[in-house]
Amino acid sequence: MRKKNKVIDITNIDVDVDDYEKEIIDDYDNDMYESVENIAAEKAKFKQLAADFVQKKASVIVRISKQDILKIKRKSLETGIPYQTLMSSVLHQFAQSK
Numbered sequence: 001m002r003k004k005n006k007v008i009d010i011t012n013i014d015v016d017v018d019d020y021e022k023e024i025i026d027d028y029d030n031d032m033y034e035s036v037e038n039i040a041a042e043k044a045k046f047k048q049l050a051a052d053f054v055q056k057k058a059s060v061i062v063r064i065s066k067q068d069i070l071k072i073k074r075k076s077l078e079t080g081i082p083y084q085t086l087m088s089s090v091l092h093q094f095a096q097s098k
Helices: 019-029 039-054 066-079 083-096
Strands: none
Touching: 066 083
16 A cells, blocks of 8 residues: 555544545545556546447437438438438437537
């Protein structure tokens, strides 16, 4: 276990904490936490995990008229974008609009 950094003693300062914060303070006082060797690498790892979670795709079954599918496929040929990607993009733009 690595040596703790010097911390300021705040025991004489009156601070209101909830039960969850008290638990964290108690765990810290009881050496339940450890420093990580490479904080930059840890931050990068968790940043990537968060990005991967947000980027997850889900399959959806939607009933669309044949005419609409043909029009979407025609648009995809005009734009050079695969029709499923085009449909996903349109839905994403709609979802992001306010």
